[in-house]
Amino acid sequence: MSQAMTHDPRRVTVRAPAKINLHLEVGAPREDGFHPLATVYQAVGLYDDVTVSTWHEWSVQVRYEGLLADPDVSGASADPGRVVPLDAENVAVRAGRALVDHHGVDLAAAITIHKSIPVAGGMAGGSADAAATLVALDRLWELETSDEDLLAIAATLGSDVPFALLGGTAGGTGRGEVVEPLPDTGSWWWVVVGSDTGLSTPLVYRTFDELNDLADLDEPSLPPDLLMSLAEGSLIALPAQLQNDLQEAALSLRPDLVETFDDGYEAGALECLLSGSGPTVLLLCSDADHAREVTAAMHAAGHPRTVAVPAPVSGVHVVSYDGGPVG
Numbered sequence: 001m002s003q004a005m006t007h008d009p010r011r012v013t014v015r016a017p018a019k020i021n022l023h024l025e026v027g028a029p030r031e032d033g034f035h036p037l038a039t040v041y042q043a044v045g046l047y048d049d050v051t052v053s054t055w056h057e058w059s060v061q062v063r064y065e066g067l068l069a070d071p072d073v074s075g076a077s078a079d080p081g082r083v084v085p086l087d088a089e090n091v092a093v094r095a096g097r098a099l100v101d102h103h104g105v106d107l108a109a110a111i112t113i114h115k116s117i118p119v120a121g122g123m124a125g126g127s128a129d130a131a132a133t134l135v136a137l138d139r140l141w142e143l144e145t146s147d148e149d150l151l152a153i154a155a156t157l158g159s160d161v162p163f164a165l166l167g168g169t170a171g172g173t174g175r176g177e178v179v180e181p182l183p184d185t186g187s188w189w190w191v192v193v194g195s196d197t198g199l200s201t202p203l204v205y206r207t208f209d210e211l212n213d214l215a216d217l218d219e220p221s222l223p224p225d226l227l228m229s230l231a232e233g234s235l236i237a238l239p240a241q242l243q244n245d246l247q248e249a250a251l252s253l254r255p256d257l258v259e260t261f262d263d264g265y266e267a268g269a270l271e272c273l274l275s276g277s278g279p280t281v282l283l284l285c286s287d288a289d290h291a292r293e294v295t296a297a298m299h300a301a302g303h304p305r306t307v308a309v310p311a312p313v314s315g316v317h318v319v320s321y322d323g324g325p326v327g
């Protein structure tokens, strides 16, 4: 079967969104080392596209685009923390292998990632690629994996991967992998301020442990007031309801981000928030026009990797099949 499939010319492209955390409450580490979370995820309009085709072995290539499209990112001198591995360590390849293991089939694929989500930026770019690869290969090989099984495989690949499948706005509990869609009637606008260097998620969690009295931490829970603002689509109380428990730790590792926050407020943001484990900074805006103004002000203040994005957006979805548009 794998020999016959080797020359199959079909291609499937799946788009996957970046995520932000409107609420990220962290508890004391569990016995397995992971931290219990209560988080409110939102998928934002910044995407990686993953294209797959059947191949005789696993391979992956990455094209850096959008915020990432400059020679410092993709060139030989790139900061190793900002380029992704091109071997079996790439989480997209790990996703592909997990899917074929699940189905007990002997198949492999060539994977191309068109990457716009900041690498090691706290926006779950790797998780987006993993989720996109699962769905792309499932469609390519007509495996008909159930949603339940896709979510379970996703959870083995990383805590943020199940949410990338879901998209929209969702609650995340457990270590973040237990996801539940949340009502969100708002049309929100965020300005995403990317950084020149990445931050390691495990390091940020370790720093959180050092900075906090772990015995004093409460069991994390989802905040009813924030959930109400989202359900009503009301911006009034939202700025004060944003919370990220990892922000202090990330800022202690990257004190320069304080200046980015200051520039964000100066640019007129309603609120500034660290994205996940950072170092990307998020600026809450009132609408698309406001987001455009804030973006221009951030560019002028010396933050070229700044872009305005709407939220919430859909989770992973097929955008082309056989190289042509869907439908």
Ligand SMILES: C[C@](O)(CO)[C@H](O)COP(=O)(O)OP(=O)(O)OC[C@H]1O[C@@H](n2ccc(N)nc2=O)[C@H](O)[C@@H]1O
Binding pocket: 021, 024, 033, 034, 035, 036, 037, 039, 122, 124, 127, 157, 158, 159, 160, 161, 174, 175, 176, 201, 202, 205, 276, 277
């Ligand atoms: C910061 C967030 O992006 C918020 O959504 C996530 O918690 C991180 O999710 P992720 O990158 O998918 O994380 P994983 O790949 O599952 O884990 C990477 C590392 O982050 C730390 N980690 C992650 C999730 C969690 N609930 N507790 C942790 O302590 C662990 O050191 C783990 O080894």
Ligand SMILES: Nc1ncnc2c1ncn2[C@@H]1O[C@H](COP(=O)(O)OP(=O)(O)OP(=O)(O)O)[C@@H](O)[C@H]1O
Binding pocket: 081, 083, 084, 085, 089, 090, 091, 092, 113, 118, 119, 120, 121, 122, 123, 124, 125, 126, 127, 129, 130, 160, 199, 201, 276, 277, 278
């Ligand atoms: N396809 C991939 N895309 C991005 N990073 C990858 C990929 N495969 C492996 N990695 C590695 O995973 C690490 C985390 O990258 P990623 O961009 O997902 O970070 P992040 O957005 O901070 O993650 P999170 O928000 O989920 O904590 C990087 O060190 C990167 O080299």
